[in-house]
Amino acid sequence: MTSTEKRVVIPPRVSIPIGPQHPALKEPGMFKLTIEGEYIVDAEVNIGYNHRGVEKLAESNTHIQNLYLLARICGICSATHNGNYAQAVEFAAEVEIPERAKYIRTLIWELDRIHSHILWLGVAFHEVGFDTAFMYTWRDREVVMDMLESISGNRVHHDMNTVGGVRRNVPDELVPRLLRGLDRLEERMKYYRDVVIYEKTFWDRVAGVGILETDVAKRTGAVGPTARGSNVPVDVRFNDPTQAYIPMMDTGDFEMVLSDRCDVAGRSVVRVVETLQAIDMCRWLLQNMPDGPIRERVRPRIQPNEVLARHEAPRGELIHYLVTNGTDKPERIKVRAPTHANWVSMAHTLRGNYLADAPIILAAIDPCYSCTDRVVIVDAEDDTMELVPLDVMRVRANKWYKMHPRREE
Amino acid sequence: MQIFASTPLDILLQILWVLVFPGILFITTLALLWEWVDRKVYARMQNRIGPLHTGWRGILQPLMDFFKLLGKEDLTPEKADGRGFAAVPVVMLVLSLTLCMFLPVVDVNPSMPGVQGILSFEGDLILILFLSTLVAILIILAGYFSSNPFGQTGAARTGMLLVSFEIPLIIALIIPATLAGSLSVSTIMNTLVRSSPATVWLLMLPFIIFLITSEAELERIPFDVSHAETEIVHGWQVEYSGKKLALIHLAEDILLVYSAGLATTLFLGGPYLLEFIPLRLFSVDFATLAATTWVGWVYYPLVFMLKSAVVVVILSNMRAAFARWRIDQIVRYAWRVMVPLAILSLFIVQVALVYVFPMLGVV
Numbered sequence: 001m002t003s004t005e006k007r008v009v010i011p012p013r014v015s016i017p018i019g020p021q022h023p024a025l026k027e028p029g030m031f032k033l034t035i036e037g038e039y040i041v042d043a044e045v046n047i048g049y050n051h052r053g054v055e056k057l058a059e060s061n062t063h064i065q066n067l068y069l070l071a072r073i074c075g076i077c078s079a080t081h082n083g084n085y086a087q088a089v090e091f092a093a094e095v096e097i098p099e100r101a102k103y104i105r106t107l108i109w110e111l112d113r114i115h116s117h118i119l120w121l122g123v124a125f126h127e128v129g130f131d132t133a134f135m136y137t138w139r140d141r142e143v144v145m146d147m148l149e150s151i152s153g154n155r156v157h158h159d160m161n162t163v164g165g166v167r168r169n170v171p172d173e174l175v176p177r178l179l180r181g182l183d184r185l186e187e188r189m190k191y192y193r194d195v196v197i198y199e200k201t202f203w204d205r206v207a208g209v210g211i212l213e214t215d216v217a218k219r220t221g222a223v224g225p226t227a228r229g230s231n232v233p234v235d236v237r238f239n240d241p242t243q244a245y246i247p248m249m250d251t252g253d254f255e256m257v258l259s260d261r262c263d264v265a266g267r268s269v270v271r272v273v274e275t276l277q278a279i280d281m282c283r284w285l286l287q288n289m290p291d292g293p294i295r296e297r298v299r300p301r302i303q304p305n306e307v308l309a310r311h312e313a314p315r316g317e318l319i320h321y322l323v324t325n326g327t328d329k330p331e332r333i334k335v336r337a338p339t340h341a342n343w344v345s346m347a348h349t350l351r352g353n354y355l356a357d358a359p360i361i362l363a364a365i366d367p368c369y370s371c372t373d374r375v376v377i378v379d380a381e382d383d384t385m386e387l388v389p390l391d392v393m394r395v396r397a398n399k400w401y402k403m404h405p406r407r408e409e
Numbered sequence: 410m411q412i413f414a415s416t417p418l419d420i421l422l423q424i425l426w427v428l429v430f431p432g433i434l435f436i437t438t439l440a441l442l443w444e445w446v447d448r449k450v451y452a453r454m455q456n457r458i459g460p461l462h463t464g465w466r467g468i469l470q471p472l473m474d475f476f477k478l479l480g481k482e483d484l485t486p487e488k489a490d491g492r493g494f495a496a497v498p499v500v501m502l503v504l505s506l507t508l509c510m511f512l513p514v515v516d517v518n519p520s521m522p523g524v525q526g527i528l529s530f531e532g533d534l535i536l537i538l539f540l541s542t543l544v545a546i547l548i549i550l551a552g553y554f555s556s557n558p559f560g561q562t563g564a565a566r567t568g569m570l571l572v573s574f575e576i577p578l579i580i581a582l583i584i585p586a587t588l589a590g591s592l593s594v595s596t597i598m599n600t601l602v603r604s605s606p607a608t609v610w611l612l613m614l615p616f617i618i619f620l621i622t623s624e625a626e627l628e629r630i631p632f633d634v635s636h637a638e639t640e641i642v643h644g645w646q647v648e649y650s651g652k653k654l655a656l657i658h659l660a661e662d663i664l665l666v667y668s669a670g671l672a673t674t675l676f677l678g679g680p681y682l683l684e685f686i687p688l689r690l691f692s693v694d695f696a697t698l699a700a701t702t703w704v705g706w707v708y709y710p711l712v713f714m715l716k717s718a719v720v721v722v723i724l725s726n727m728r729a730a731f732a733r734w735r736i737d738q739i740v741r742y743a744w745r746v747m748v749p750l751a752i753l754s755l756f757i758v759q760v761a762l763v764y765v766f767p768m769l770g771v772v
């Protein structure tokens with residue numbers, strides 16, 4: 001104690017794996033956290049447990065088949081992949097679809113957003129241990145699920161879109177029912193907005209947690225509510241509207257939801273307010289839906305073309321890059337799911353927080369692992385990246401299992 | 410166990426007390442019952458139904474869960490400290506059962522006035538505090554014995570909780586003791602029951618403090634950091650499975666019985682209810698009847714259970730109404746709010762006892 005030097009006690013570093021199987025993760029993913037006491041000093045994001053080869057499979061399917069295949073990329077925002085692919089094929093075929101089809105497509109997208117955001121809210125409540133609110137939100141999510149079911153016949157995979165329009169009409173007698181459902185949703189969402197903002201134990205857990213500064217969000221290319229929670233104005237619906245978003249934005253009634261808090265609380269508030277906005281959008285779509293056909297016939301063979309279809313999925317900007325070759329099958333389809341863009345900033349966001357905050361920070365980007373996974377191996381030490389073909393992977397896997405034999409009983 | 414075992418019949422009777430009625434079997438049944446109440450209330454608060462199929466409205470579900478866990482495979486991690494790892498559940502169960510022996514449920518010692526616990530002696534309050542701290546230390550050991558990073562993090566968090574909430578808990582329990590001028594749980598209860606109604610006002614703040622701290626000691630939301638499921642995968646329990654996990658769950662339920670029972674005993678007047686009605690019929694005739702005949706053996710446990718159930722429902726409500734706090738927030742809250750509040754209430758009680766009560770002529 002007599003030494004003049006100040007003693008710095010560094011707690012031992014422990015490496016804690018969050019994943020591949022972990023109660024906080026709904027899908028497999030691996031986050032290696034190095035912690036000192038309770039602080040996260042380093043984080044390593046390691047995804048790729050859920051790669052399914054959808055893109056390769058899509059190349060051997062026809063466009064119509066791909067609509068259903070791509071809808072299955074994600075269980076929560078299935079309408080976005082489905083609709084965006086239909087949109088991409090229509091761009092490639094250079095056909096204009098009927099007005100009513102555009103409105104119905106947008107309606108499904110917005111209902112899907114409501115359902116996805118309410119689901120996220122429940123997950124966020126669950127991650128911070130607020131199970132009561134989790135149960136409540138998921139109960140009220142049933143309202144929008146029922147609405148989707150009454151329109152499309154399915155609860156999860158709506159598969160409403162086809163090349164050239166939509167497959168089912170929204171009958172007029174359904175509209176009052178949908179409007180009633182929207183009223184109920186709005187009432188409940190206002191309650192959840194108050195829960196998010198005024199429930200102290202929840203707010204304590206999200207305020208100031210997982211800071212993603214505006215410039216970092218821009219630099220790492222964050223999209224969706226993650227970016228908007230960091231005050232980056234990116235929203236395809238407003239920046240580059242398609243379908244029925246064009247007349248909707250022309251009314252000027254809707255404004256992009258932004259928050260300058262830059263933390264998990266900001267992202268939560270953005271999502272909750274956006275849900276309320278989506279309810280308004282659905283109401284506007286139902287009230288202004290034009291009459292007419294819902295489908296335009298499009299020849300199955302699509303002319304050679306190269307298009308980029310963008311859509312604001314609930315999690316952020318979804319990009320489908322489609323190359324057609326004159327047959328009824330795509331030459332190449334590349335999906336850039338929004339979660340993929342948001343992973344980049346994850347390690348930065350995790351660093352410097354408490355271990356207890358890791359689940360809510362991970363959940364705050366609303367990760368969708370199966371949307372995202374690609375076979376790219378990223379070396380965290382020297383930031384190199386390599387694409388690995390399947391046979392090399394196999395060789396490596398065999399080597400690894402030889403070195404790490406299963407423990408004998 | 411104050412009666413010196415003089416005859417074989419007395420010994421048999423005392424064994425029956427410990428093993429069956431106010432003892433192990435009764436407490437275990439109560440534990441499973443309280444788990445059911447807790448789960449049902451928690452579920453109803455969340456707009457769920459809760460246990461439904463086993464027995465009347467799922468009342469046997471906790472028992473079935475216990476049996477199911479007993480039958481599951483019991484794994485010990487390779488790196489774990491085997492003996493310590495296996496000892497923790499058993500010791501925890503024994504400690505929690507021992508804690509419950511001090512609760513006065515029925516009058517096992519008619520030679521003393523008032524209802525007595527199976528174990529009751531001067532100073533057992535201190536032993537209770539020591540044993541409940543030991544349970545927390547056991548949890549820390551469980552986390553470290555399992556040699557799992559999640560377990561160790563959970564254990565470290567339990568240590569932080571212990572540091573934060575032990576002092577308010579002790580002060581909250583000391584206040585009834587100072588009011589009654591005794592350190593024996595049963596005596597405190599019997600004295601407080603007979604003292605003036607003015608003490609009720611003094612017991613309110615410590616009762617609230619005790620409820621909050623016992624929520625923390627039981628590691629329930631908002632203080633369930635040490636086995637936060639979404640963060641550290643049930644923390645110190647992560648490596649336990651099969652029989653060991655069954656015993657740990659049972660011990661946790663028994664600790665719930667203990668916490669609710671202690672709240673009942675020290676703050677809610679123990680197994681007395683009708684005696685408080687200021688009519689001769691109840692306060693004298695019925696009290697004598699219950700104290701001297703078999704009526705007490707039915708009436709006292711029922712009142713005890715009723716009051717404990719109220720406490721359990723309060724605790725379940727607290728569990729349903731909050732999100733989980735972070736450990737640093739809990740520690741800050743404990744030291745900024747709970748500890749000053751506890752010291753303040755102790756101060757108020759002392760002032761009341763020394764200056765106000767004599768001035769007002771309250772005994």
